[in-house]
Amino acid sequence: MKTSGIITLTTDFGLRDPYVAVMKGVILSINPDAKIVDVSHQVPPGALLHAASVIKDTITYFPHGTINVVVVDPGVGGQRRPVAIETEHYFFIGPDNGIFWPIIEEDNSPAVIHLDEKKYFLSPISDTFHGRDIFAPVAAYVSLGIDIRGMGPVIRDPGTLSFPRLKIRGNVLCGEIIRVDNFGNLITNIHRTDMEAFLQSTTPSISIEELTIKDVKHIYTDVPKGEPLALYGSSNRLEIAVREGSASDYLGLTAGEAVGMKIAVSKHN
Amino acid sequence: MKTSGIITLTTDFGLRDPYVAVMKGVILSINPDAKIVDVSHQVPPGALLHAASVIKDTITYFPHGTINVVVVDPGVGGQRRPVAIETEHYFFIGPDNGIFWPIIEEDNSPAVIHLDEKKYFLSPISDTFHGRDIFAPVAAYVSLGIDIRGMGPVIRDPGTLSFPRLKIRGNVLCGEIIRVDNFGNLITNIHRTDMEAFLQSTTPSISIEELTIKDVKHIYTDVPKGEPLALYGSSNRLEIAVREGSASDYLGLTAGEAVGMKIAVSKHN
Amino acid sequence: MKTSGIITLTTDFGLRDPYVAVMKGVILSINPDAKIVDVSHQVPPGALLHAASVIKDTITYFPHGTINVVVVDPGVGGQRRPVAIETEHYFFIGPDNGIFWPIIEEDNSPAVIHLDEKKYFLSPISDTFHGRDIFAPVAAYVSLGIDIRGMGPVIRDPGTLSFPRLKIRGNVLCGEIIRVDNFGNLITNIHRTDMEAFLQSTTPSISIEELTIKDVKHIYTDVPKGEPLALYGSSNRLEIAVREGSASDYLGLTAGEAVGMKIAVSKHN
Numbered sequence: 001m002k003t004s005g006i007i008t009l010t011t012d013f014g015l016r017d018p019y020v021a022v023m024k025g026v027i028l029s030i031n032p033d034a035k036i037v038d039v040s041h042q043v044p045p046g047a048l049l050h051a052a053s054v055i056k057d058t059i060t061y062f063p064h065g066t067i068n069v070v071v072v073d074p075g076v077g078g079q080r081r082p083v084a085i086e087t088e089h090y091f092f093i094g095p096d097n098g099i100f101w102p103i104i105e106e107d108n109s110p111a112v113i114h115l116d117e118k119k120y121f122l123s124p125i126s127d128t129f130h131g132r133d134i135f136a137p138v139a140a141y142v143s144l145g146i147d148i149r150g151m152g153p154v155i156r157d158p159g160t161l162s163f164p165r166l167k168i169r170g171n172v173l174c175g176e177i178i179r180v181d182n183f184g185n186l187i188t189n190i191h192r193t194d195m196e197a198f199l200q201s202t203t204p205s206i207s208i209e210e211l212t213i214k215d216v217k218h219i220y221t222d223v224p225k226g227e228p229l230a231l232y233g234s235s236n237r238l239e240i241a242v243r244e245g246s247a248s249d250y251l252g253l254t255a256g257e258a259v260g261m262k263i264a265v266s267k268h269n
Numbered sequence: 270m271k272t273s274g275i276i277t278l279t280t281d282f283g284l285r286d287p288y289v290a291v292m293k294g295v296i297l298s299i300n301p302d303a304k305i306v307d308v309s310h311q312v313p314p315g316a317l318l319h320a321a322s323v324i325k326d327t328i329t330y331f332p333h334g335t336i337n338v339v340v341v342d343p344g345v346g347g348q349r350r351p352v353a354i355e356t357e358h359y360f361f362i363g364p365d366n367g368i369f370w371p372i373i374e375e376d377n378s379p380a381v382i383h384l385d386e387k388k389y390f391l392s393p394i395s396d397t398f399h400g401r402d403i404f405a406p407v408a409a410y411v412s413l414g415i416d417i418r419g420m421g422p423v424i425r426d427p428g429t430l431s432f433p434r435l436k437i438r439g440n441v442l443c444g445e446i447i448r449v450d451n452f453g454n455l456i457t458n459i460h461r462t463d464m465e466a467f468l469q470s471t472t473p474s475i476s477i478e479e480l481t482i483k484d485v486k487h488i489y490t491d492v493p494k495g496e497p498l499a500l501y502g503s504s505n506r507l508e509i510a511v512r513e514g515s516a517s518d519y520l521g522l523t524a525g526e527a528v529g530m531k532i533a534v535s536k537h538n
Numbered sequence: 539m540k541t542s543g544i545i546t547l548t549t550d551f552g553l554r555d556p557y558v559a560v561m562k563g564v565i566l567s568i569n570p571d572a573k574i575v576d577v578s579h580q581v582p583p584g585a586l587l588h589a590a591s592v593i594k595d596t597i598t599y600f601p602h603g604t605i606n607v608v609v610v611d612p613g614v615g616g617q618r619r620p621v622a623i624e625t626e627h628y629f630f631i632g633p634d635n636g637i638f639w640p641i642i643e644e645d646n647s648p649a650v651i652h653l654d655e656k657k658y659f660l661s662p663i664s665d666t667f668h669g670r671d672i673f674a675p676v677a678a679y680v681s682l683g684i685d686i687r688g689m690g691p692v693i694r695d696p697g698t699l700s701f702p703r704l705k706i707r708g709n710v711l712c713g714e715i716i717r718v719d720n721f722g723n724l725i726t727n728i729h730r731t732d733m734e735a736f737l738q739s740t741t742p743s744i745s746i747e748e749l750t751i752k753d754v755k756h757i758y759t760d761v762p763k764g765e766p767l768a769l770y771g772s773s774n775r776l777e778i779a780v781r782e783g784s785a786s787d788y789l790g791l792t793a794g795e796a797v798g799m800k801i802a803v804s805k806h807n
Contacts, residue, residue, distance in 0.1 A: 005301075010287075013720060014719075015284065015579075015580055018577050019719075021577040021596055022772075025546075026599050029600065032542070032573075037290060037294070037297070039287050040284065042284060045782075054286075054287050057291075058291055061291045061294035061298065061401070062294035063297060063301065075758075077757030126772050127769070128758070182283030182286050218346065219345065219346030234291075234395050244343050273566075274570075279556075306562050306563070307559065309556055309559065323556050330564050330670070332566060332567045450557075451557075452583060488615030489613075502666055513584055
């Protein structure tokens, strides 16, 4: 696949420290024409599931051939392998700790390469910052058109990650909150297609903690200011929101408390 | 007007979520050579006045022909129209909710277009993320040189916004705090030219809450460390600051409490 | 030296306000082809030592000829001079308040220029925002290849900054915390080479507050989850960390409390 020349960066490094800038310096030293786009550097530290869902919801809006570097890497320096992946439309570079599993799982025939060809790394390689020493330089070489298949052997057993699955118990579809966004919207693992298949033409009743919401609305302004609603968000996931407010505040929850919380959709005739 | 190829982005999306990156992906998919500059993604949620004053204070420093996308949009999916505006020197793209009123009001003959030509949008259009589905792709097409006049009908009644006006009551000029910056400086709606016209050659006495400050200083170091002062900030607006400290902390105010607070300038002989 | 065309920005402006974007607008108005990379805009306000250590740890990863603008400037508008510096491999632009002293001190023959040639500035020059009016336009002109030696007279007495020095007292090497990163890692002024010269082949015992750590580990996973360890971080500085946790939280310290705190390394046979 031809590269778009765009490299996206997703990390849990935050923006206060110079770590992200150091990665950009390494990339631009190898390919001065690379176009670098920050996806997020505020993934909660070590939150593999959050990073995996963010990158999955984001990449389809980028040109084919875009190179996505994801560094959420609690096991840096340990046994986990550094990998480069080529799917039908995109490249991914990062640790083989399961972050890329949702992408590998859905692709027809992804190439997953164990990066072990040291000429594409900085030297020496530190034990604590593979984003700088391995992933940034490899991304820069891929953006120059170098084939990942020459960067190491193929991996047959890439790291996996258990994404929370939907459960149907009688008349109830059970999901959970996977992310809370900046507006306090509670984003679930329930897609519009799951809802439609489950509900057929009944109206849902949606419960989370002590709150019960009737029906799924189209837009925030379908309810009065300050009132909660359920709607399909921009990634077609079911979300709980509050018009001109924050659903997590409404429920008295921090983001950390909300993630993993159960949500139940009941059929209602 | 010829475009500069630069697209600025101002939103209330925050930096933790991938929403801004998604907009950049959409733009680069249409125009891989667009140069994207972030103005701020930390506009307080839904704060139209804040967004309007930020963009007004920023754009004059960009090359003519720059395209400014502003997405602070509490009514997304509702009745408000999506617009593109061409003023004497710049383009603006976003919701017609009054954010652009201070810019429209000051321009000689702005073209304000109701964006309704779907070939310049993503498809389908979501109810909740017009930044991605309408404003980003339109900005990308404008950066390719496409005339906004072909993107929909002209609007004669653009959305307005009431900017707080100065009032003169006898010997007192009354203004208010419109923004608090990262240093805790309190930025007012009183411009240097308003002050000079009001004061003529008298010395002012400036009051906010229980604090009274004599005179306007030139620089922070005109007062001892930790002391409050009034000065004209970098946009020539009157500001209350504390040398090597924070005026909002000094007054025991959060940013939210300070915005809208009255400030009185008295003549003092 | 030939410029790389890359301009890095390091400030204490934060990301909420439009100040950084204004600087980028000024740069792109002068050189539309400049490539701008943010290092950090979250230097603690006025923290010269923090800014100096961040820029020193970052620049070596950028291409030679990169232009580094650093604006941490509590004395803006006062007596301190604006400067441009050319070292063996890089350019630096900012206030002459000591931020650049660690870089000047280590270079063989740096050119330090007092910027006083107004044709490279915006006009008029404000008293409060030299980042916009002086440093951004000068950086843009340098990125176009203009020699800093034509921008003002040479300075023989650049501003200095006292970096905390290591002290050896008998069998103990004393250093201090100079920065706390986003993960809560405590970064010290003790380099790996200092440690190796001091320890020779003995094993260290490292103390900070009530915590004592035996030996320096290689990677986070050398200790159980939640346990503290000492290791050499990505800049080869001795760091105190907690596996999958935060060392500053572990010690019950805010970043502000931790910076300046003493750390003692004892030889242990």
